[in-house]
Amino acid sequence: MYHKTLSWRVFNVFNIAFLSVLAVICVIPLVHVLAVSLSAKSAADANLVGLWPVDFSLEAYKATINNKYFLGSLWISVMRTALGTALILLVTVLAAYPLSKEPREFRGRSVYAWLFVFTLIFNGGLVPFYILILKLGLMNKFAVLIIPAMVNVWLIVLMMNFFRGVPRALEEAAFIDGASHWDVLFRIYLPLSLPALATLGLFAGVWHWNSWFDGLLYLSRKEDYPLATYLQTVIVSRDMSSMNFTIEEMQLLSQKTINAAQIFIGALPVLIVYPFLQRYFIKGLVLGSVKE
Amino acid sequence: MKPDIRRTWPLHLMLLPALAGLIVFNYVPLGGIVMAFMDYKPWLGFDGSPWIGFGHFRALFEREDSLQVIWNTLVISVFKIIFNLLVPFGFAILLNEVRIRLLTRTIQTMVYLPHFLSWVILGGILVNFLSTDGGFVNRVLGAIGIGPIPFLMHGDWFRFTVIVSDVWKEFGYGTIVFLAALANIDPSLYEAAEVDGAGRWKQTLHITIPSLLPMAIVVGTLSLGNILNAGFDQIFNLYNGMVMNKGDIIDTFVYRTAILEGNFGFATAVGLFKSVVSMVLIVCAYRLAYKYANYRVF
Amino acid sequence: MRRGMRKWWSAALVLALAAMLVSACGGSKNGGSSDGGGTQSPATSSSSGSNSGSEAGSSDGSRPTDSPYRDKYDPPVTITTVWGIDPALTFKNGETIENNVATRWALETLGIRIETLWSVTDTNNAFVTKMRLMMASGQQMPDVVTVGDEQLAHDLIDSGLFREVGTLFDAYANEKWKQAMALDPHVWDPYIRNGQRMGIPVLDYAYNHDYLLWIRQDWMDKLGLEAPKTLDDLEKVMEAFKYNNPDGLSPDQVIPLSIGFKNTFNTWMGDPSWVFGAFGTIPEQWNLTSEGTLEWGSIHPGAKQALETLKRWRDKGYIPAEAALWDENKTAEPAVAGVAGIIPGPYWMSGWPLQDTAKNVPHAVWKPYPIPAGPDGKAGRHGTRFTNGVTLISKDAKHPEALFTYQNYLFEHLADPEPGSQWDIGVFKGYDYDLDENGNPVYGDDIPGGAVNINRYWLVRDGARIPDAQMKALLRLADGKEPETRLEKELKNNYGPETPLAAKVLLSQPDISYIDMFSGPPTPTMKERLDYLKKIELQTFSEIIYGQRSIDEFDRFVENWKSSGGDQMTKEVNEWFEQTKVK
Structure with missing residues (x-):
């Protein structure tokens, strides 16, 4: 059947890789927002937060x-x-x-x-x-x-x-x-x-x-x-x-x-x-x- | 099956709730469009405000930058409409090829997340992300010897950035319609094709894409209603002195000159202008779809 | 049969749906009009006929005895109002803006019942929108409303729904209020129509948004630098910050001067307008020229030199590489992160946001310094008006004088009372202060249940403020005086540690503030042209700084500005100005 052919397998690998990269790009900003929400105010106001909270804090919530x-x-x-x-x-x-x-x-x-x-x-x-x-x-x-x-x-x-x-x-x-x-x-x-x-x-x-x-x-x-x-x-x-x-x-x-x-x-x-x-x-x- | 009233009265009845809502909440307030031809003052109301004919429309077109602003709007929105149709369409098909169900679901959930971020937040993120001064994208490009590219501080790049970031934000949400349409395809079609020895590529070309086309036509036609909306929130949060010339759009212009001033008349006039243009385009698209694809969009 | 039943059932469902719609809409006819306290409130009439009471002798003996004015109304009178509630405003004990400690106080102490027609949390311009819609739908206007948005104020005045207030003010306002108002006679200007004063300006503290330079003192100390007195000095400081950074930051990490101009060149934090000030102008506002006329600051020849300076600073990396993308908040980021050396901003910035810098860089110390002068010894910054809004009184108000009863009390007891006044340690116990078991006052989080900002509960925004009172109190504190008066204590408790010093620095340059001299309603040309002119200005200035246009384009911009309506606008503005002088 078709999904046994080599060309399909190659396509499949590339397709999954491509879609996954796309998905990750879509999630990064949200991860950043999540990290900011869990950081201390001083770090957030200074734009020091990347994808991981700085000085973890639940104050905002x-x-x-x-x-x-x-x-x-x-x-x-x-x-x-x-x-x-x-x-x-x-x-x-x-x-x-x-x-x-x-x-x-x-x-x-x-x-x-x-x-x-x-x-x-x-x-x-x-x-x-x-x-x-x-x-x-x-x-x-x-x-x-x-x-x-x-x-x-x-x-x-x-x-x-x-x-x-x-x-x-x-x-x-x-x-x-x-x-x-x-x-x-x-x-x-x-x-x-x-x-x-x-x-x-x-x-x-x-x-x-x-x-x-x-x-x-x-x-x-x-x-x-x-x-x-x-x-x-x-x-x-x-x-x-x-x-x-x-x-x-x-x-x-x-x-x-x-x-x-x-x-x-x-x-x-x-x-x-x-x-x-x-x-x-x-x-x-x-x-x-x-x-x- | 004769279309006599005895057979069709339930159909009329079914339309009644929607129609009632439509008349009350859409058609009655439509009278407010007369404001477009008035120097509307809230305290004078519809009866007392002076008529000024096409004064607001003249004001819209008389500024030195009017044509430029309309052109900016068109360029940005046309590209947005095209890519916000093509990308979800293609994405849905590619996603459909992934056979690992858990992966399909995960990817689908991930790409639909950006829809829930507002442009106020995303604007700040983009400024960091695209900075020429150590922003992530420019560092990557620098590593392969490109750039730095002033994504937000050069008119043409600004348009590019605005279009790409909007497509990025919305394509996941837009994909949902096509996924639902995919789910509606009768699986026996594929079974039959497989029996006939059609490969994956042929199945996609002859079954999947034709099955999705009606939905694409509908979504595309409806999105023509946005032909003069280039995305107020996005541009309002991103534009700056360096890109005023190529980045200012009708809605930001109206916001500065009418909304902030409480000039309802001018805002309504611009809205009416946009509606008329949209209506013309939608009617054309409807006709074309009917003539060439024999598909009735509405 | 069965099928027939189902058909009828379904049809009934649809009809019910339609009926629901109709009934939901029809419920209105009798009195559901919910915005409605206003349209049909009967309460307003409570006491109009009963003013012949014996207590006519109010605090001001000169007042005729038949005056409706009372220090306390008995029976109580009602003032209706509407509120745009600050999103940050909090309440306690289940109170609301309609019913809280301040409304109860007004009823008990003054016999004034504050009745709320509606309130809206004022975010995304909701208050302004709702006021306009209220006008559009012909609802009854409130007796008293305080408006911050200038355009809305002009609209409300022009609507003719609000009365002249100047004579009321002259008749009923007490001496303290009148003196405060007289500090700047121009405060009335925006609200004068045909010589009549149509709105009472809401006074605010002076200098609230006049800025100065905040500089990293620890960096200067380590480098052995003196505070910059001129732009040349400043450049040396910036160069040392960048290339010889005491914290060991590499040059590309340091932002010696954090400014931004995303939307305007004239703002309040991270503001570049003092660079223009060094050359004798402030952009994007109407300045007074030596001939006594008004001129748009951006077309002054000094602006060209300022742009050259900014361009040089950008080329040398002294200001952020993407300053054109930075708004006010963004300029604070590197300052708080500890990578910026200098940031312009108001005197209260040590309380916010700079106090957070130490959390990121423990040894960081910010100190306030005066605005440096240009090559000719000129220095300038934008100045702040003494007002932050206007209070309007409806034509239909039954007791317009009651507003003065209310405000007189606050100007007497709240604005800046002598030590020993009744509100010395605080206004409402359990709200803005409390007493511990020893009878000592406690503030802030020490109050059981937390503190609330009762100054936003008053009928008029912020209650009563005397423009120069805050600066005077700060100067006393700066000289090392222990806080005694109500105001001094409030400042000590709520403002940042460097604020008194900053106030002193600010007042060391009393004459360099350029206040926007035009405060009238927008002129006809302004309505049509101002947005376009501002747009080409922002674009031209930004592009010159970024080297995409030569500096000589400035002259073309000025020509263009003048011929595209600028000259006409200048003429209209000066006509308005002449007219205010005549008065």
């Missing part, structure tokens, strides 16, 4: 986590990500199925499609959106974090294209058996689209987990902040060229180590979840199991 808002915001983030992602997936799947039909099967499909795509490109900007949120009474409500984000056109287009990969023969057979569109969607399309769902769930989840600006803008109380917003307020994204600050603030604020720790605390859950989702990307698993 303590400073971030030993805060009465931390646990609460973590919980809000978990809720937001779970509910928000579920909502996005539901809306996306429901919208992607009709849009994946050919115009001859579903008249009006193209009109719908362009209605969706239009909003991908044009938007009214911050001011009208803020007024809308205010008028809808969503201000300072948890719902403001998930409801406005429930339609994600980019994901709908992606899902729609995955749905198109589902063999037509399956659904035609089902229709002949008298199945409805609901049956076809939930019993044929969805089970066949687990890799797609995993992908979309990942994208939606990461988006929800990392979003912070909406929390800052639409929530007034720090107790209501999701983790990403809370982390933004622990540090530091300060315009250093303005001169409105004093020594007390600088002592508190200019902490590279906290900044670095924050990245880790924020990214860790995503990094943990990822390998579990990965199994759905493994080739053949899904189709193979459905085909029998």
Whole structure:
């Protein structure tokens, strides 16, 4: 077979070496950030930290986590990500199925499609959106974090294209058996689209987990902040060229180590979840199991 | 199967939630676009702010450096779009060839990590890493007799650095879509090909790549929406006096002249200009894909 | 049948989803308007009719008895406000910005209830954005708001939603406050519209960001060098630091002078503008010329000489090879790492970040020195204005005078009270100080539960500051005096060890600070041209220093600057300047 040939073996060695080098290059900065987060402030401020901590210290993590808002915001983030992602997936799947039909099967499909795509490109900007949120009474409500984000056109287009990969023969057979569109969607399309769902769930989840600006803008109380917003307020994204600050603030604020720790605390859950989702990307698993 | 309403009403119903959300959260605020034609003052609102027609658009194009800034944006974003499509595409295929599952997974996890670093952090790291004064890259290049190369302090190198570092940061994340598409390929296709005696190379050429093409077309078309977004956070954190000429892009320019000043009207006008350009390109790409690949992107 | 059921069930699900959306949005109609304390707060009306009380005789006897002003309001009055909370600000005992020791104090002591419409942690410009959105969505403005962002201040004033305050200030402010304000009559300038004072400047300590040079004293001692008085001296010091380094560092490791100019040539730490100062100008700001007009400092002929100097220093390796990429924080890195010899920065830098140097290089000692002079004996640095923001009062405020009750108290008791005042050892027990079992005051981490910065709890940022008070107190400390007053104790407790000495060095050159003389709202040409002009300036200056353009390009830059709107801008700026002088 082909994978016994010499040329394939040579290619294989080079391929693995190449990909591994690439992977290492991708990890180095993160290792550096990790090292900074575990170093003493004096060493970090002096840019003396490379890939290994200097004067090991957990202060930065303590400073971030030993805060009465931390646990609460973590919980809000978990809720937001779970509910928000579920909502996005539901809306996306429901919208992607009709849009994946050919115009001859579903008249009006193209009109719908362009209605969706239009909003991908044009938007009214911050001011009208803020007024809308205010008028809808969503201000300072948890719902403001998930409801406005429930339609994600980019994901709908992606899902729609995955749905198109589902063999037509399956659904035609089902229709002949008298199945409805609901049956076809939930019993044929969805089970066949687990890799797609995993992908979309990942994208939606990461988006929800990392979003912070909406929390800052639409929530007034720090107790209501999701983790990403809370982390933004622990540090530091300060315009250093303005001169409105004093020594007390600088002592508190200019902490590279906290900044670095924050990245880790924020990214860790995503990094943990990822390998579990990965199994759905493994080739053949899904189709193979459905085909029998 | 006639497309009569009795058969298709569930389809309309399925679209209802998304459509409702779209209308409330996208179409209603779209009215704000009128700001592009106003000297918008927050305290005067939409009713009271004076109309100025195309004044903001004139201001956008009248500066001595307007064309240069738009050109910078285009150059940077076009290369980013191309490589952010090709690299994940190629990477997914290469990764697909690795037969050691644990290795596949590890590599995949590693390359997706940089996506989670912000440009504020990465900017600082790049300045260290690419320094002409003892930076790692220049030391390596020096060892083989090249350089030092002013990656961040020379206009052309700056563009190069910005493009490469962006691709480096995002390709792992972009690969996920293609991996999912790979997982969707029917394994029986490969089995059949193997029976026919097709080698690995032929299988890749005739099965893997054609199966991934639709997804590549979709991702590529959608990314045209970013044709005038060259990456604000990245460039804002990296640009400096030495590369202003070739590194300043529309978004950094708008940030300095409109966002900081609270000039919503100008910012909206620039946004509208960008949207129109994107729309034209996306429609063209849609048509081309339909005509030549017989593929309907949306 | 079964299938039919499922179909209906699914349809119901979708409808429920849509309904959820509608209801989530519809919940608003009656009163959910959450930002809302503001829009519908009934509290403001609490006591407007009840001012005929007997306690009209306030501390200032000249005040008419029918004045609404009280030293304490009974029943209490309400002032509404909004907060941009500093990310670094901490609270204890479960308090919040809405309800804390300072708001309780105001209610108990002054009869003023501080009501918060909203607060936002002020990161990434969130406060400014939210204020603008508040205006855009037509929400009720707070009675009192303190704004740091200049552009936002101008916008708020121009919105017409805030009232003239000059007459209120004249009528109600106490002597201490008035004296503090009179230290620099220009503080009002930015907020004057048609001769009316529309906002109360928030006073800050003088010289807060005027810089001096911090030099490695241990290096100079080992090399037997004197402190540099001129640029020529300085070059000798830098050369010795580099090629004869006392710590044994090789020349390519040493950064004799750590400066950067990534975004600007005029900043606060690692700042190169004093090199321009040595030739009689400060770049990127409006300086007063000998003819009494204002001029953009970057086109002054002295700038050309400064650029030549910087280029020479770069060629010799005295400044960082990539100074064009370095921002303020980056310039501090080699200083803290112990490989930089000199760094320009504010007088308080020994408290941050330089105190960390000793952790990396134990024998390192930083000392402050004056700004060296140029060939003609000129020296210069940028100066700091006495203000850091403005307080505005809404047109609809029912009790605008209550703000003065509040601030008068703070100027009397907090700003710089004599020894023996009520807040001598601290303001709020258990917050910024505490007493140990012997009744002795303790500070900082010795307070049970830790210290909090209560100065950010006040209605007006930092409470009350008298511009020259801090420097005076520091000079007393520098002369070896034991801290007695509240302010002296605070300085002793919170600032770095070299700070008093640095203050003395700073004030040894009182006349070299160039303050940006233009503080009005942006002129029309400025709005259109300033960004472009700054951009070509930054590019030209950087490229000259790096030898990518010849020094003679400077003259072309000046021509270009003038013809591309600079001249027009200069004209407008001088018109504004004339108008402030007339007043």
